[in-house]
Amino acid sequence: MVVDELDxxxxxxxxxxxxxxxRRDIVTRVLVHEESVSALAQxxxxxxxxxxxxxxxxxxxxxxTKRRHxxxxxxxxxxxxxxxxxxxxxxxxxxxRGRLERLDxxxxxxxxxxHERSDPHPSTAGDAP
Numbered sequence: 277m278v279v280d281e282l283d284x285x286x287x288x289x290x291x292x293x294x295x296x297x298x299r300r301d302i303v304t305r306v307l308v309h310e311e312s313v314s315a316l317a318q319x320x321x322x323x324x325x326x327x328x329x330x331x332x333x334x335x336x337x338x339x340x341t342k343r344r345h346x347x348x349x350x351x352x353x354x355x356x357x358x359x360x361x362x363x364x365x366x367x368x369x370x371x372x373r374g375r376l377e378r379l380d381x382x383x384x385x386x387x388x389x390x391h392e393r394s395d396p397h398p399s400t401a402g403d404a405p
Contacts, residue, residue: 282360286338290361293337298322299330303339307353313342316351 282290293299298320305311305319317327331351334340338357342349 282364287364289337290339290357293333293339294361296330296333299334299339302327302330302334302351303353303358306340306351307355307358310350310352312345312348312350314348 294303302316305316313328313331314324316331317324320327331340331342334351335342338354340351340353342351344350
C-alpha cells in the first residue's frame with residue numbers, strides 16, 4: 277500500500293507542493309524537458325528568487341531534481357514521484373468507492389424494509405380481481 281510506503285510528512289510535502297498553480301505548471305514543463313531555473317523564471321511574472329523558492333519546494337517534495345550544468349541549474353521532473361501520488365489518490369478513491377457501495381447497500385436494504393412495511397400483502401401475478 278502506497279500510504280504505508282510514505283511517511284505522513286512526505287505525503288504532506290507532496291500535496292502541499294502540488295497545491296500551488298505555479299508549481300504544477302513548473303512540474304508539467306520540466307516533465308517534458310529539462311529547463312534551467314533562469315529559463316523558468318522568464319516564464320512567470322515573478323522574481324527569479326520566487327521561482328527558485330517554488331523549485332525548492334518541488335525539490336523537497338521529490339517532484340523535481342536539479343543538476344548543475346556549467347553555471348546553470350537544470351530542473352527535471354520526477355515521474356516516479358508523480359506515479360506515487362497517483363497510486364495514493366487511487367487508494368483514496370478505492371476507499372471512498374467502497375464506502376459509497378456500502379451506503380448504496382444500506383439504502384437498498386432500507387428501501388426494501390420500507391416497501392415491505394407499507395405493503396404487507398403483496399399481490400401475486402396470478403391473482404384475479
